[in-house]
Amino acid sequence: MKLNTGHLTYCTNIHAGKNWVEDFKALKENFPAIKQAVAPTQPLGIGLRLSHAASNALTNEQELNTFKHWLNENNAYVFTMNGFPYGDFHHTIVKAEVHSPDWTTDERRDYTLRLFHILKKLVPEGIDAGISTSPLSYRHWFKTDEALKQAREKATLNMLEVVKELIRIEQEIDLHMHLDVEPEPDGILETGREFIDWYENDLLPSGIPLIKATFNIDEKQAEILIKRHLCxxxxxxxxxxGYEDHEAVLEDLDLRGIKVGKIQISAALQADLTGTETERQNIQTAFGRFNEPTYLHQVVALTSTGALLRYPDLPEALERFDNDPATQWRAHFHVPISVKEIAPLQSTQDDIVKVLELQKKKPFTHHLEVETYTWEVLPEQLKLPIAQSISNELNWVIDTLS
Structure with a gap:
């Protein structure tokens, strides 16, 4: 739905589906109730997640037209996609395979191009469109500095092939689309600083001469086009x-002319570890309830000196809990954004409030997408019926922004 600060939606990766038939069935079962609860009288956006298999199905013109007809009937529209998970995302062990195939491969490049060609046929006129994607790859797959360097170079070139296609599309049909790179724990790009450094030290040096030669333009125009289409x-x-200073990151991006394509509105788990031994034991037990086997749940621990200790997954962190010198833990588990207290734990809801305040004060993107994909693996006390849960999330954002 269109708010003063941008278009709001939720990411459909919360729905379990291995193919387009299952994805479409989940939308038809849940979306009408969500829309009635959130935007009964105005169009409501859908943040579409399509697997490789589902994207292949929607290249069929008849399937795509059926979906477009359903969107029209339900006063719905698509303006953003989640192109991060390529394969199955539920009912299987995902873990680091969420990055596979990574951006060093033709499969990832071709899948992303296919998503953009589907999206260009769905997005309403007058709206920019974006697709979020993996931060190049999973860093722990590369055991040497040279292997990591080669992966960065290959991944960057593949992303630039997508940028070239997005430039062509805008020249042909006047539609602005952008690839939105999503840093995450243990990605090759993990933090705001790493994203900015990659952008200026890898992407632009490789991309400017490539775009300049491809489109017969000067270097400044090439830089402008890259910054328009890769966000x-x-x-x-x-x-x-990562305990990042949101305002500082956004100011740095703005200073360098690097755009934010989308805010994914999501919350992590956190806990203060400076209490009594009994309180610490209760916190350890509580984190253990979130130790499920489907997704990676990296933990970043903050020490009294301000140093960060990183654990690749929750089991490794829990094993070290008694000897961990941290004063606070934060864990990569997307919990409902409308819930702050998960006693004795909390969510990082305050970070969302801060980012939304910055967006409200000076909008830095047109796309707002709630992402709580972990509904199926949440502890039972947090698991409302799925349509009700999504509606609560969206209404919480609307209330927070207003």
Whole structure:
């Protein structure tokens, strides 16, 4: 739905589906109730997540037209997609495979191009469109500095192939679309600083001569086009896990002319560890209830000196809990954004409030997407019926922004 600060939606990766038939069925079952609860009299956006298999199905013109007809009937529209998970995302062990195939591969490049060609046929006139994606790859797959360097170079070139296509599309049909790179824990790009450094030290040096030669333009025009079509996906959960200063990151991006394509409105788990031994034991037990086997739940621990200790997954962090010198833990588990207290734990809801305040004060993107994909693996006390849960999330954002 259109708010004063941008278009608001939720990401459909919360719905379990291995293919387009299952995805469409979940939308038809849940979306009407969500719309009635959130935007009964105005159009409501859908943040579409399509797997590789589902995207192949929607290249069929008849399937796509059926979906477009359903969107019209339900006063719905698509302006953003989640192109991060390529394969199955529920009912299987995902973990680091969420990055596979990564941006070093033709499969990731071709899948993303396919998503953009679907999206260009769905987005309403007058709205920019974006697709969020993996931060190049999973860093722990590369065991040497040279292997990591080669992966960055190959991934960057593949992303630039997508940028070239987005430039062509805008020249042909006057539609602005952007690829939104999403830093996350243990991605090759993990933090705001790493994203900015990659953008200026890898992407622009490789991209400017390539775009200049391809489109017969000067270097300044090439830089402008890259910055128009390759942006940051600001996942609040991921930046909160790294204890990042949201205002400082956004000011740095603005200073350098790097745009934010989308805010993914999401919350992590956190807990203060400076209490009594009994309180610490209760916190350890509470984190254990979130130790499920489907997704990676990286933990970043803050020490009294301000140093950060990083654990690749919750089991490793829990094993070290008794000897961890941290004063606070934050864990990569997308919990409902409308809930702050998960006693004895909390969510990083305050980070969302801060980012939304900055967006309200000086909008830095047109796209706002709630992302709480962990509904199926949430502890039972947090698991409302799915349509009700999504509606609560969206209405909480609307209330917070207003």
């Amino acid at each position: 940051l996906c600001y996942d609040v959960c991921h930046f909160a896990i």
